[in-house]
Amino acid sequence: MFCYRFTLIEAFVSAQTPASLNAVLKYLDNAMNTKNKDELIEIFLMASAFAPRPSDLLLEKILVIK
Numbered sequence: 661m662f663c664y665r666f667t668l669i670e671a672f673v674s675a676q677t678p679a680s681l682n683a684v685l686k687y688l689d690n691a692m693n694t695k696n697k698d699e700l701i702e703i704f705l706m707a708s709a710f711a712p713r714p715s716d717l718l719l720e721k722i723l724v725i726k
Contacts (some may be wrong), residue, residue, distance in 0.1 A: 668684075668687075669684055669687070669688075669700065669703050669704050669707060670703065670707040672684035673704060673707035673708055673711065673718070674707065674711065676711065676714070676715045676717075676718055678717055681715075681717055681718060681721055684704065685721055687700075688700055688701060688704060705722070708722055
């Protein structure tokens with residue numbers, strides 16, 4: 661189950677469209693009360709780190725992660 665979530669997060673981040681980034685951030689916001697929130701944020705940040713050309717929107721969203 662967790663592997664499926666990680667794959668979705670990675671796919672949304674690699675798409676780098678405003679809709680995909682907003683969808684993954686909404687998912688992360690909803691997951692903030694779960695016990696694996698740190699893992700999900702880590703996967704998001706790792707996927708973002710390996711983006712070949714991160715968009716301005718991606719960089720802006722990374723800066724506001726709490």
